[in-house]
Amino acid sequence: MPPSMQHEQSNSKVAHLETIDFAKLLAHEEAEISKLVSACATAGFFYVDLRGQSARTLIEDEESMYQAMAEYFDQPLDVKMKDDRGTHKHGYKPPGVFAGVKENSKDNYETLKVARDEVGANSPLLPSAVKRYPRLFDDFISKSHLVTMTIMRSLSNALCVDPADRFEQHHRDEADSNTTLVLLRYPKDVSSTCVGHNQHTDIGSLTLLFSKQWGLQILSPETHEWEWVAPRPAHAIINIGDSLRFLSGKRLASCMHRVVPTTETPTEHRYSVAYFLRPENDLKYEDPEGRAISAQQWHDDKYRTFADSHEKQATNSILLGGMDVASREGIVV
Ligand SMILES: O=C(O)CCC(=O)C(=O)O
Ligand SMILES: [Fe+2]
Numbered sequence: 001m002p003p004s005m006q007h008e009q010s011n012s013k014v015a016h017l018e019t020i021d022f023a024k025l026l027a028h029e030e031a032e033i034s035k036l037v038s039a040c041a042t043a044g045f046f047y048v049d050l051r052g053q054s055a056r057t058l059i060e061d062e063e064s065m066y067q068a069m070a071e072y073f074d075q076p077l078d079v080k081m082k083d084d085r086g087t088h089k090h091g092y093k094p095p096g097v098f099a100g101v102k103e104n105s106k107d108n109y110e111t112l113k114v115a116r117d118e119v120g121a122n123s124p125l126l127p128s129a130v131k132r133y134p135r136l137f138d139d140f141i142s143k144s145h146l147v148t149m150t151i152m153r154s155l156s157n158a159l160c161v162d163p164a165d166r167f168e169q170h171h172r173d174e175a176d177s178n179t180t181l182v183l184l185r186y187p188k189d190v191s192s193t194c195v196g197h198n199q200h201t202d203i204g205s206l207t208l209l210f211s212k213q214w215g216l217q218i219l220s221p222e223t224h225e226w227e228w229v230a231p232r233p234a235h236a237i238i239n240i241g242d243s244l245r246f247l248s249g250k251r252l253a254s255c256m257h258r259v260v261p262t263t264e265t266p267t268e269h270r271y272s273v274a275y276f277l278r279p280e281n282d283l284k285y286e287d288p289e290g291r292a293i294s295a296q297q298w299h300d301d302k303y304r305t306f307a308d309s310h311e312k313q314a315t316n317s318i319l320l321g322g323m324d325v326a327s328r329e330g331i332v333v
Helices: 022-026 030-041 056-073 077-081 116-120 134-158 242-247 295-306 323-329
Strands: 019-021 045-049 091-093 110-115 180-186 197-200 206-210 216-219 226-228 235-240 257-259 270-277 284-286 292-294
Touching: 019 022, 019 030, 022 030, 022 045, 022 134, 030 045, 030 134, 056 110, 056 134, 056 180, 056 206, 056 270, 110 116, 116 134, 116 180, 134 180, 134 206, 134 235, 134 270, 242 284, 242 295, 284 295, 292 295
Parallel strands: 019 045
Antiparallel strands: 045 235, 091 110, 110 180, 180 270, 197 257, 206 235, 206 270, 216 226, 216 257, 284 292
8 A cells, every 4th residue: 555645735744753662662761761751742742663573563464454454444334334332432433423624524534443351352242354353453452552551651750650640550451441443444435525534632541553644634733733744664653642641730742633635536545543542431630621530531522522513622622632722832841
């Protein structure tokens, strides 16, 4: 799947993001940890180099994952709708459910969500497309978990978080959470009413994102302009979500992002894979409006907001997690 280059016709710049070498983080290299903290406190978005031994199966498996996704999403809509489980943690969502990237549009992406706990328990509720590739899904989720939890540990150390409040203490294996692997396809045969993926900040703690295709943009906290995130072979993107920002006392930044079509008439579907590491559902934190809220409630409120009209979304701070205000004020570390 060659990356599409039509973004070059657009006026937006390509974002300069830090690159963190996962192998160096695992080895507790201080210089790498400093780079990590600085990236998390400023852009809240960075590349992670996965070529080291411990996580390289993720890049080896990436292509197989896209193939499994094509197989799944190529099925007729009525077959996929049988996997719609009416939750935001599991199963299928068709395009057009949430607000899209253009005013008054709906979104143009379909998703299959595969929760970490169901894969771990080999649940009979998993779609057959997932059950067909048990090793692929199991490995992809456990390696994604290793990468994201290693980053959480490095951040707890670097920010000298109290032992009881270390970020990992809010992501224990035995507690319920909404951690899930999300497979996304942006169909090429777009209707004019369904466009891209609306601007937002992520709900959870960390997102580990894979895509070989252009389309992702971040709102640069420096220039306040939309910039393209270039796909890079053997690297994934990591970004901080609302939950980790709230947990860190807003020392870490989440970043507004969106997905836009690179051309008016796309010739290929766009595929991306996101591992959403989310905290324990019972965790309490303060939202941007100062309300004490549980992680589960924030998750549910945010998904409800994704489905609201653009007009309604602009009436509160849920969609952007308060980052529209924070980016104007500058982030204090
Ligand atoms: O598809 C992408 O590249 C990004 C998706 C995303 O931002 C999300 O699902 O939260
Ligand atoms: Fe996102």
